[in-house]
Amino acid sequence: MTAAPLPPVAPEVTATLVEDLSPRLRKRLDAAVTKLGTRPTHRDGDTVTIAVDDDTELRLHAPGGVVATVDAITCGCLLAPACVHRAAAACAAPAADPAPESAAESAPDAAPDPAAQPAAPRVPDSTPAPGDTTPPTAPALATTPASAPATTAPAPAPAPDGATPAQREASAVLWSAGAAVLEAGVAGAGAVAQAALLRAAHTARLRQLPRGASAALSVVTLLRAARAGDPSYRTADLVTALAELLGTAHRVGTASGAELAAVRGRARRPYSPDGSLRLYGLFTEPVVTDSGHGGARTWVATADGRLCTVGDVAPGGVGRALGVADRTVRLGDTALTHRELGRAGLAVSGATVSPDGRLGAGKGVKAVTARGAAWTEPPLAALWETPPAEQAARALRSVSRYAEPGGGGSDLLFLDVEILGAVRESAGTCLLARCDGGVPVRLAVADDDPALAHRDNLMLLATAPGTRLRIIGRLVPAPHPRLTLLACSHPTGESTIDLGFDRLSRADLPDPGAPVHSAPAQPGDAGTESPLHLLERRVEQTVPAGRATLGMLGDVTAEARRLRRAGLPTAAGLLTALRASAARRERDLFGRLLPADTDGFAAHWLAAARYTAAVAESLCAAAWEPGPGALTHAPTAAAAPTQATAPRTAGSPR
Template structure:
C-alpha cells in the first residue's frame, strides 16, 4: 500500500448520502459538537489506497478504512475504524463528512450541468447529467414520464416532504457558516427518507444542496454562491409545493420526479453532428456531443467518467473527445462525430434528448452536413427573440423534462472588438453585433487548460469577422452568450473564417484551438472603438438609426449604447444571498445596521420596484422576528416565516432577472 500526503494523495471515494446520515446519527450529542473540528483535522491526514480500500492514518495506532467496491462506499459497514469507540466513533463520521457525496449521476453537465455538485461544466447545460456513461440504453417501460400521473400524495410522502422542508429551512437559517456536518447529515437523512417513498426530485435537490454547501465551507474553487442559493430555492420551492394543499394534483408527477430517465423507442434516426463540448465538474470529466436529426430535434451522446484528481480533470476531458462514441457499432470518436453523422436503427431517446446505447441499437457512420445546410441551417433560422424566450422558459422546467438544447442559442454575429466587461477588469471578451444588438461573448468554462480562453482572445482581435455561433444564454441585464462553437458564415457579406476542409467549417472552442491561419488576411489591422468597460453613464439616447454598414460600424459602443438604465435589483438579491451566507441571525444584524434595509427599500421604490421593496422589508422583518425567553435567549422555532419570506424574495428576484434579460434581447428598433 502506498501512503501519500498533500497534493499527491488520492481523493477519498464518494459515499452514498444515506451512509453519511447513518454514521453521523450514531454519534452521541457530545461527539456531534466536535464533528466539524474532527473533519478538518482528518482532511489533513495521509491517505493510501489498495484496490477497493482507502486508508487514513488517524494516528500511529489507529487506521481508518473505507471499502468502496466500484469506487463508491455503499453501506455504513464499509467504513471501519480501529479505535476503541468504533463503530460509534468520531473518526468514521469525520471520514464520511470529508469524502465527496455519491449523487448517483455522472455529474452535472450542466449544470445543473448542469447541475452538479459543483455545477460547473463545459457549458452548464444544467440539471442532471445529459449523458452519463452506463446509463440504460434500452427502453424502460417501468419508469414513468415526469408528470404522467395524478396520484395524490400519500401520508408517507407528505411526512417526508414536511421533514425535508424543515431540514432545508434549518440549513437556510444557519447559513453556510452554521450548517455544519450535523445539519448536513440531517438533511441527507430526510432526503433518503424522501427517496424511499418516491420523492426522487426533492431528494436529488437536497443532495445537491449538501454538495454545494460542502464546497462553500471548504472554499473549493468551483463554488459559486449563486449556485447554492439557486439550489436552496429549488429545494424549498419543491417541498413547499408538496406540502401545500393548493397544489393541483396534475402537478404532483413533476414534483415527485423519477428515479431514472425513461427511454422511448425512436426508431430509425439520421443524425448530423453539430459540436462537442468538454464537461468538467468537481467529480466528473468528459465530453458531450450534440447532433441534430432530420426533424431538427437535438440529441446528445456523452463520454463522462469520474476523476479523482482535479489537476488532471481537464486533460481527462480533452482525452475523452478522442474516445469512440458509445452508440451501436459506430466506429468514430466524439471529435469526428462533430463533423460526421450516424445512421441509427432501433434508437432510444429520453425526454432530455439522451440517446440510449442498449443492445438493440445499431449505428453506422454516415456523412455529416455543414451548418449552412439542412437540417442544421433551420436552427439559425429561428428569430433571436424566440430563441431567447425558449431558453429562458427552459430553465423553469424540471431537470428530467428539459429538452436537449433548450438553453442553446444559434446566432449569426459580426465581431466588433473587445473590452473588459463591467466588474471584470482582468478579462477581455469579444463583443459582437447580433441583429443590431451589442452582444458580449464569454467563455463557456474558465478552466485555463481548456481552449476557450485562448480562442476568445484571438477572436477579440478580429473586428469585422462574420460568424455563425452556438452558445448558452447567460441570463444578465445585457445580452451575453457563453460561447461553445463557432463556424464560418460564407453566405453573409464580409470576412469569415478560412478553415481547412477537414474542419467542415466549424471549431469546438473548448477542445480545438483557432490559429492565425484560420482567419482571413483582409481583416482590419486595428479594432474599432471598443465597447464600454463599465455600465453606461446615463440613459440611452435612442436606438441605432440602421443596421451596421461596415466592420467599424453598428450599434454605438459608448455611453449611447441602446441599453436601459439597470434597475437596482441587486439591493434585493444581495440580501437573499447574504441570508444563504450568514444565516438568519446575520441577516437580521445587517438589515438593521445603520438603517440599511430602510435605505435599500427607499431606493427600490424610487426605481419603481415597490414589490421588491415590500419583499425586502418582509425578509428583514422575519429575520429579526424571533421570540426570546426571560433571559434574552432566542427560542428555537421552525423558521417557517423566515423561510417563506426568503423564498418569496428569491423567486421574485429570479422572475425579475428573467424579465430584464428578455428585455435586453429585444430588438433595438422595436420589431
C-alpha cells in the same frame, strides 16, 4: 504517496452514526472531521484505511464502491463502536447518491404512478407567501390527542392525485432541515445539521420523492465544499440548491396531478427507443469540469430539427478533452471521430435517446457514416430561421435555476451576426456583435484554459469588424444579451470552426495585419444594471452568515425606496419583510428570548429567492427583444414568469 480518496457513504449510514452519538461527542464532531481529513489514508481492494494515530486505524469497507451499512465502518480505538471516529469518517466522505428502489418495493399504496399521469399544462408555483409563517405541511404532521374518543372517524384518504400522508411528512422533514441550514448559515451548518439533511434525503427517497432527496444531497455537498474552502464553490449555487429544496418540500403538500408528478421527480431517467434516426453533425465542444473530468461532446441534429449529443467524458481534465476529440465516436460501427462527426452525418438504427438528448450506445444500436449538411443547407439551415428572441426564451427555460426536471430543450442559440469589435469587461475581453433585429450581443469565451483555442480565436475575430458570421453559442443569463461562443462559420464562408479545438490564423481573416478593434459604445451601456441586486444581495448574505446576521443589518428603507422608484414594488416589499423576519425575536413574560421562527423566516427567504430568479430571467428575456430600450428597461414584477413569481406583497401593483 498520494492519499486514497474516501469512498462514498450512503446518506442513511452517516445519519445513523451521527444520531447515535452522545450530545458531548456531537459537539466534538466537526473538529474530529477536520482532524480526520489531515490523516493519511490508503486503499486495499474495497477497503480504505485511515490512520487515526500511530496505534489506531479506521476502516471503511465499500463493496461495490459505496459504504452501504453502518457495520462497514469500523474503528480500532477503545471507545469503538461508540466513538466519534466512525461518524467523523462518514461525514468526511462524499455522500453517495443511492440507486433508486424498485416501485414494487417502496411505492406507497396510495401513490399514483407518475408515468400514468395525464399530460397537462404546468401549474403555477405555490411559493409560500411572505406573511405565512406556518410550515408548509404542518396539517399532515398533526397527531390525534390521546383523549380523543375511539369512535372518531378517520381522516379522509387523500385524493388519488394528491400526495400521501407519508410523503407530506417526509416533505415536512425536508423543509425543517433546510430551514435549519438557513437559520445557522454555512458557518453553523456542521456535521450534525448535514446529518439531519441526509436523514431527510433518505426518508424522502423511501417515500418516492427523489427530487427532494436529490436537492437535500446537493445542499449537503455544497455545504461541505463551502466549509472546506473549495475554490469551485459559489454562494449562488447554494442559494439555488436551498431554494430548490425548500420549494420542492413546500409544493409536495399543495400540488396535484401533473404538477405533483414533476415535484416528486424521477429516480431513474432511462434511455427510450427512438427507432431510426438520420443525424447531421453541427459542431464539437470540449468539456472540462471543476471536478477534474474532461472529454468532448458532439452536437448533431435530426431531420426534424431535434438536437442530440454524443459525449465522451471521464476523469482526465483538459488533456483528455484534447485527445478525445480525435477518438472514434462510441456509437455503433462508425469510424468517425468526434471532430469528424461534427461535420459529417450518421444513419442510426435502433437509436435510444435520454430525456436530455443524449444518444445511447447500447449493443442494439447500429450506426453508419452518411453525408452531412452545411449550415446553410436543410435541415440545419432551419435552426437559424427562428428569431433570436424566441430562441433565447426557449434556452432560458432550459437554463432556468428552477426548471422542472425532464423539461428538455437546449441552451444553444443559432444566430447570424455582424462583428462590431472587442469590449473590455472585468472578467476579460469579449466580442460585441449585432444579430438580426439590431440586438447587440456580447460573445464571451466558453473556457479560458490556455490549452484550448477559445480565447485566441475570439481575439482574432475582434480584429475583423464588419465580418458576418453564422454562430452557435450557449445562453448566459444576464441583463443584456450574452452568449459563450462555441462554433462559427469560417470568415471565408468555406467551412465551420469548432472554436474550442480549431485554431484560426491571421491568414483566415479579411485583413491579416489589422489590430484588435474596440467596439463603439452602445446606447444604455452605462445604465444596464437593475436595482434588483439590492434584494439578491440580502438573499445571498443569509446563506453564509445565517438569519441572525441578516437581522443585525441596518434599516433597509432607502433600498426599498430605490426598488419602488425602479418599478419593483414587490421586491421592495419582500426586502422589507425579509429584514423584519430576520430581526424579529419575541420574549416571554420574564424577558427571555423565545426560539426564533425559523419556518417563517424560511418562507420569506424562499419567496425572495424565487422572485429574484424570476425577475432576473424576465430581464434576460426582455433584453433579447429587438427595439430601443431592450438593454435599459427592467420589467415590472408582473413580467416575471408565473411559475416562479413570489406572492403579492403590500405595495405590489394590481
